[in-house]
Structures are given as C-alpha cells and as structure tokens.
Amino acid sequence: MKTDFKKVRAWLKLLQAPEIGKARAINLAKTLGEPYTFIEENANRLDDIDNLSDSARNFLRSDDFNYNWLEIEKLMQKFDIKFISILDDSYPIPLKNIFDPPPFLFYRGKLPPNGFHRSIAIVGTRKASDYGKLQARKIARQLSEAGFMVISGLAYGIDSMAHWGCLEAGRANTYAIMGTGCDQVYPPRNRKLAEKIMENGAIISEYIPGHKAERWNFPERNRIISGLSLGCLVVEGSKKSGALLTAPL
Incomplete structure (x- = not known):
C-alpha cells in the first residue's frame, strides 16, 4: 500500500x-x-x-x-512505515469503539486482512520470573495454535515471551503496540524480535515517526492493546504494573 x-x-x-x-x-x-x-x-x-x-x-x-515534516516523510520512506486513518476500511473496527480512539495509526509490516476479530492480549511485568516467562510463552503458543492472534507491547519479560510463543507456533500472527514511533524498536535489544513480528504481523503506533520513548507513552498505548483484543491476560504484574492497568480498559 x-x-x-x-x-x-x-x-x-x-x-x-x-x-x-x-x-x-x-x-x-x-x-x-x-x-x-x-x-x-x-x-x-x-x-x-x-x-x-x-x-x-x-x-x-x-x-x-x-513538526519537522521533511524528517517525518524521510523516516516513513526509509522504514516503509504505512499510515491509516480512522476513516479507512483497514482501520481496526474494535478501536473505533474504545474511549479515546487514535485518529490514525502508523505501522510496519502487515495488518490482518480480516481484521482483529480473533486476538488476545498477553501482558505482564518486565521483571518476570522464569516461571512467568515460561507460562506466557506456552499460553501464547497454544493460542496461536488455536488460531488466535496475540497482541502485546514488545517490552522485556512477559510481552517478549508472548510474541515469541506466538511466532513459534506459526499458526497466527502477533502484533506489537509501540510506545514510540515505528521507526524505532524499544527496547533496542528486541530488534530481532520486531523483525520476526513484521514478517507476517506488524508493529503499530499512534505516535509519529521520530517520537522517542517517554514514560507516559506506555500507559497511554495500553488502551490500544486492550482495544484490539477480545480479552486481556495478565501473566504477572505488581500492584502498580502498567499491565494491570491494561486489563480493565
């Protein structure tokens, strides 16, 4: 496109x-x-x-x-970043019904051709236990084998394991909702994971290309993770975890 x-x-x-x-x-x-x-x-x-x-x-x-429009355009071309607005047919229908829907989305990769009708969010703490990581990966793999897409946030810990579990099964795609512009991978050490996700799924953001990671971006993007999903599974999270804020959204 x-x-x-x-x-x-x-x-x-x-x-x-x-x-x-x-x-x-x-x-x-x-x-x-x-x-x-x-x-x-x-x-x-x-x-x-x-x-x-x-x-x-x-x-x-x-x-x-x-904004620096020339820089935005340059980044979109360099990283093949695509754009959809809330008026487009390819804009996810579930997002239109959430509180504060994003007017548009940037993404790299491929959106599901039939929409986000069978998708589950798996989220949790970045400082996950070995058991929590194992369970997140196992559950995501089982969901993928059953034909469900997995939505998460590409963070360390539970998010990463959820994406990897879905990729291992290979039956359904996984999608990462970013707290930065799509030109960046955050955290940087998950670059390989992001590349694997984009082969058949996508990394998605409401933030313009070039937008850096800010603390408040991540709680804000959680409404998109929740909005794209039929349900949200929190594998591990502290009482103040952003993951626990995602589940009730």
Whole structure:
C-alpha cells in the first residue's frame, strides 16, 4: 500500500490546530471527509465549520507546521512505515469503539486482512520470573495454535515471551503496540524480535515517526492493546504494573 503523504500531513496539521483535540478532529473528519480535502484542496470549506475559532481557522489556512515534516516523510520512506486513518476500511473496527480512539495509526509490516476479530492480549511485568516467562510463552503458543492472534507491547519479560510463543507456533500472527514511533524498536535489544513480528504481523503506533520513548507513552498505548483484543491476560504484574492497568480498559 502506497502512503499518501498529503493525507498524513493534513491529519497532523489538524491535530496541531488550537482548540482541536483528537475527539474533535475525528468528528470533523467523519463529517467532512479526510482532512486534506478541507485543509489543502478546498480551504474555503473551513468557513462552513461551526464553532471553529478564528485562531484554528487561520492556523489551518497557514503554512505553519509544528513538526519537522521533511524528517517525518524521510523516516516513513526509509522504514516503509504505512499510515491509516480512522476513516479507512483497514482501520481496526474494535478501536473505533474504545474511549479515546487514535485518529490514525502508523505501522510496519502487515495488518490482518480480516481484521482483529480473533486476538488476545498477553501482558505482564518486565521483571518476570522464569516461571512467568515460561507460562506466557506456552499460553501464547497454544493460542496461536488455536488460531488466535496475540497482541502485546514488545517490552522485556512477559510481552517478549508472548510474541515469541506466538511466532513459534506459526499458526497466527502477533502484533506489537509501540510506545514510540515505528521507526524505532524499544527496547533496542528486541530488534530481532520486531523483525520476526513484521514478517507476517506488524508493529503499530499512534505516535509519529521520530517520537522517542517517554514514560507516559506506555500507559497511554495500553488502551490500544486492550482495544484490539477480545480479552486481556495478565501473566504477572505488581500492584502498580502498567499491565494491570491494561486489563480493565
């Protein structure tokens, strides 16, 4: 699938506009269509939007752009990063129904052609016991053998074992939801695992290419792990673990 860069740029610009957050951006797109149609192709349509502030309207008409667009485009081309918006047919249907759905996703690899209809999240602590790692790998392998996709976060410990277990079975694909841009693999030592995942599955992120790992990114991405899954299995986790925050989402 060839990336339409004007589509990517328009979504990013819309989210930078004053007083327009993710929820309003999604509502505008659902009403008016892809943002490039009313930002770049026919900016006069901005006059028809109710309750749009002058500052937002002027920003969307301007050449201002708060990101380094050339760097984003370069990274997307270098790492073959694809883009889908919430308006695309390939956008995961389960994500549309969660609280705070991402307006778009970046990914490397392949999304499931029939959607995330049979997927289970397996998450847990990075500091897992040997027994916990063994069980995560075993359960993921059994789920894959039964035809379930496995969703996790590529972290050390339980996440990594879940991905490896699914890959070992080879019956279903596994998908890693990132807390960084898709141009990066975090943690870096899981680069080999990420490459194996992308052979038939994908690494997926709501963050723009170039976005570095920040502590708050990982709890935020947990809603996507949960939203893509029929259920969430926490193998091991402390009382303050991010894994325990994922399960109730």
